[in-house]
Amino acid sequence: MAPKMPVPETDAAVTVYVCTACRKVLKEEADFDDVGRRLLQALEQKLSDAGDSKVRVAGVDCLAVCTRPATLALTAKGRWTYVLGDLDPDAQLSEIVDGVLAYARSENGIIPWKERPKCFRKGVVARIPPLGFVQPEIDPS
Secondary structure: OOOOOOOOOOOOOEEEEEEOOOOEEOOOOOOEEOHHHHHHHHHHHHHHHHOOOOEEEEEEOOOOOOOOOOOEEEEOOOOOEEEEOOOOOOOOHHHHHHHHHHHHHOOOOOOOHHHOOHHHHHHEEEEEOOOOOOOOOOOOO
């Protein structure tokens, strides 16, 4: 059984979990780009500079989307959770921050399609309903 991971207390409304295990193999098989850790550091810096205390960035050991590095998950209480992959901290950092802030502005976690940056449109691995979610019944008439 895996050890229980402590969840730090925070006033942040939104948490961005960044996979720190994400790596891209470079030309030499033994060499790799630690892209997950770079994304974590870049997001921490950029969101800190933006001064948005409603967003917390945290590293996690693995999000199990190993074929699509770098990966993050956006989550908040009562909102849908997004898991995103194929993120590039060098080329897409501003887009990623825009997507995180759009998520933070959303009421239920669903970012309208037109507000999603390109990397969010292409990078969605999963959208997970909030705990306790019940699908409204569809009226067949």
